[in-house]
Amino acid sequence: MKKSVAASYCFLNKPVKSHRSNVVRDANLRWRRFRKNRRGFISFILFCVIFGVSLFSEFIANDKPLLLYYNGQIYFPVFKNYSELEFGGEFDINADFKDPYMQNLINNNGWLLMPPIPFSHSTINYTLPQPAPSPPTTENIFGTDDRGRDVAARLLYGFRISVLFGITLTIFSSLVGIFFGAMQGYYGGTFDLIFQRFMEVWSGMPSLFMLIILSSVVEPNFWWLLGITLLFGWMGLVGIVRAEFLRARNFEYVLSAQAMGMKNSRIMFVHILPNALSGVLSYLPFILGASITTLTSLDFLGFGLPSGSPSLGEILAQGKANLQAPWLGIASFLTLAVTLSLLVFIGEAVRDAIDPRRNTK
Numbered sequence: 001m002k003k004s005v006a007a008s009y010c011f012l013n014k015p016v017k018s019h020r021s022n023v024v025r026d027a028n029l030r031w032r033r034f035r036k037n038r039r040g041f042i043s044f045i046l047f048c049v050i051f052g053v054s055l056f057s058e059f060i061a062n063d064k065p066l067l068l069y070y071n072g073q074i075y076f077p078v079f080k081n082y083s084e085l086e087f088g089g090e091f092d093i094n095a096d097f098k099d100p101y102m103q104n105l106i107n108n109n110g111w112l113l114m115p116p117i118p119f120s121h122s123t124i125n126y127t128l129p130q131p132a133p134s135p136p137t138t139e140n141i142f143g144t145d146d147r148g149r150d151v152a153a154r155l156l157y158g159f160r161i162s163v164l165f166g167i168t169l170t171i172f173s174s175l176v177g178i179f180f181g182a183m184q185g186y187y188g189g190t191f192d193l194i195f196q197r198f199m200e201v202w203s204g205m206p207s208l209f210m211l212i213i214l215s216s217v218v219e220p221n222f223w224w225l226l227g228i229t230l231l232f233g234w235m236g237l238v239g240i241v242r243a244e245f246l247r248a249r250n251f252e253y254v255l256s257a258q259a260m261g262m263k264n265s266r267i268m269f270v271h272i273l274p275n276a277l278s279g280v281l282s283y284l285p286f287i288l289g290a291s292i293t294t295l296t297s298l299d300f301l302g303f304g305l306p307s308g309s310p311s312l313g314e315i316l317a318q319g320k321a322n323l324q325a326p327w328l329g330i331a332s333f334l335t336l337a338v339t340l341s342l343l344v345f346i347g348e349a350v351r352d353a354i355d356p357r358r359n360t361k
Contacts (some may be wrong), residue, residue, distance in 0.1 A: 021274065030278075033353035040349020043342040054160035061117035061153035063098050068112035078115075115231065117141075119150035121157040121310040133318070133325040143327040144317050151328065155335050157310035163339075165222065166291035170284060172230050173291075177237030182268050184238065187247025192242075198233060207232040208297065215303035225304060230295055236287055237280055244276035278354045285347035289340050296336060312336050 009164035037043050058078055059066060068075040069085055081094045088096065089103045095102055097112065106112050119125065119140070125148045128134045132148040144149035184192045214228045248254060249272070257267050299313025312332050319329025
């Protein structure tokens with residue numbers, strides 16, 4: 001009897017240990033495959049660089065100086081608001097560094113260093129050569145919108161918001177999708193049957209119209225939009241995770257763990273889940289692209305972020321309303337097209353790296 005128990009214990013723990021080492025080895029192998037895909041790997045690098053740059057939008061596009069030297073003191077207006085009185089002004093209000101009067105006061109007793117794009121996403125250029133929307137110039141390289149705001153600055157800030165929204169939605173929807181897919185696949189039976197019927201009904205609802213209706217109930221913000229889009233964005237991964245768990249729940253090490261009395265939660269999320277992550281990873285770039293497209297669509301229709309927020313969809317809507325200003329539609333369309341293309345190339349490279357039918361050399 002003791003020998004039988006010991007054999008069962010070794011049978012349970014050896015596959016778990018080798019399974020974990022296999023996961024690490026497979027991850028390294030797939031990463032090498034991914035790097036060999038030049039288009040996908042270059043797209044990954046470009047996307048990370050562009051997104052990384054957008055995270056520092058305040059240092060690239062801002063109407064406040066990055067550095068200001070006045071009367072022997074150094075100021076950092078990009079981090080803190082300063083009063084006009086500190087620079088010789090007449091009023092106790094926040095200094096407007098685009099005002100020629102303030103610029104003269106500062107230049108007479110110091111200097112200031114402006115960002116490459118001296119406009120924030122909400123800054124209105126009152127010195128345009130013609131009524132807004134104005135075409136591209138050396139001052140506004142992508143022109144201005146119909147309110148005189150710099151398009152390049154709004155694209156930079158809008159890209160950051162779109163990607164942050166997409167990443168956040170991808171993370172939350174993946175967690176929800178993985179949880180319900182794991183529950184379905186592991187327990188099966190009645191729970192699986194009932195939840196599949198629910199999925200069929202829920203996925204058959206017109207999600208875009210439902211999002212529009214929910215967005216019109218209250219004035220949406222970032223987190224409100226995230227919540228209502230999560231209602232429909234979690235279903236994509238359920239089928240993939242469910243299939244992996246249905247396949248893995250009959251493996252010998254899973255049956256041995258159940259026989260030894262191991263908790264179902266540990267079996268599911270410690271021993272089976274790593275097998276399911278391969279299919280999940282190949283799907284994430286496409287979920288991210290779909291999330292960005294969803295936010296852009298809502299903003300284009302006027303049911304997205306609050307009015308005035310920098311958004312790719314809002315600039316697209318302005319391009320539609322101002323056909324005499326083609327730079328609006330072209331700039332936003334190219335930004336969205338490049339972003340989605342990079343994500344598609346990354347997704348294809350991840351899928352090819354994970355595909356077990358490919359050559360493993």
